[in-house]
Amino acid sequence: RKEVEQDPGPFNVPEGATVAFNCTYSNSASQSFFWYRQDCRKEPKLLMSVYSSGNEDGRFTAQLNRASQYISLLIRDSKLSDSATYLCVVNMRGANNLFFGTGTRLTVIP
Amino acid sequence: EAGVAQSPRYKIIEKRQSVAFWCNPISGHATLYWYQQILGQGPKLLIQFQNNGVVDDSQLPKDRFSAERLKGVDSTLKIQPAKLEDSAVYLCASSPIDRVGSYEQYFGPGTRLTVT
Numbered sequence: 001r002k003e004v005e006q007d008p009g010p011f012n013v014p015e016g017a018t019v020a021f022n023c024t025y026s027n028s029a030s031q032s033f034f035w036y037r038q039d040c041r042k043e044p045k046l047l048m049s050v051y052s053s054g055n056e057d058g059r060f061t062a063q064l065n066r067a068s069q070y071i072s073l074l075i076r077d078s079k080l081s082d083s084a085t086y087l088c089v090v091n092m093r094g095a096n097n098l099f100f101g102t103g104t105r106l107t108v109i110p
Numbered sequence: 111e112a113g114v115a116q117s118p119r120y121k122i123i124e125k126r127q128s129v130a131f132w133c134n135p136i137s138g139h140a141t142l143y144w145y146q147q148i149l150g151q152g153p154k155l156l157i158q159f160q161n162n163g164v165v166d167d168s169q170l171p172k173d174r175f176s177a178e179r180l181k182g183v184d185s186t187l188k189i190q191p192a193k194l195e196d197s198a199v200y201l202c203a204s205s206p207i208d209r210v211g212s213y214e215q216y217f218g219p220g221t222r223l224t225v226t
Contacts, residue, residue: 049214098155100152100153
């Protein structure tokens with residue numbers, strides 16, 4: 001079983017729509033959780049960390065459910081510039097390396 | 111602040127040839143990573159250095175891949191001999207380890223390798 005699993009999509013949504021991505025992780029010892037964004041032919045960049053209490057950054061909301069080992073990312077009022085691949089990333093307790101999901105591809109359509 | 115530098119950006123080689131990639135991390139970052147990202151997949155860790163020591167190389171195919179970070183700064187990743195399945199983007203990343211609980215990794219632009 002993979003450490004991190006995501007629906008690869010693609011998700012094609014119109015501008016202004018709300019879209020949600022989900023991710024599950026297999027290791028209950030996982031400690032830190034992140035969403036990275038990767039534009040086509042570019043490197044991954046940190047979008048936001050995911051905290052147990054949930055966190056929001058503008059139009060982006062991330063939530064964590066430790067009991068279900070589930071992470072989500074919600075994007076409200078989608079912009080064309082949100083088109084990218086969103087990578088779910090997990091770090092194990094005591095380790096400094098990250099496990100990446102395959103990514104979910106989002107295309108926002110005018 | 112300068113980002114992670116990598117070269118070359120693109121490389122095309124024939125199978126069984128050798129290739130080397132270079133990475134210069136962000137100044138002051140003690141931890142350096144090499145990842146392999148195959149098309150349609152997320153990055154997969156190959157090797158992690160802390161300063162000039164190897165922390166994790168469990169997923170490095172050691173029969174053909176090698177990496178070094180001799181002075182704890184720049185790093186090189188080598189493939190010898192290359193196989194068709196090595197076609198991928200090779201990403202270098204670095205992170206500071208002095209911030210407790212901070213695991214953000216900063217990625218370079220990657221080297222896109224095509225093996226024919």
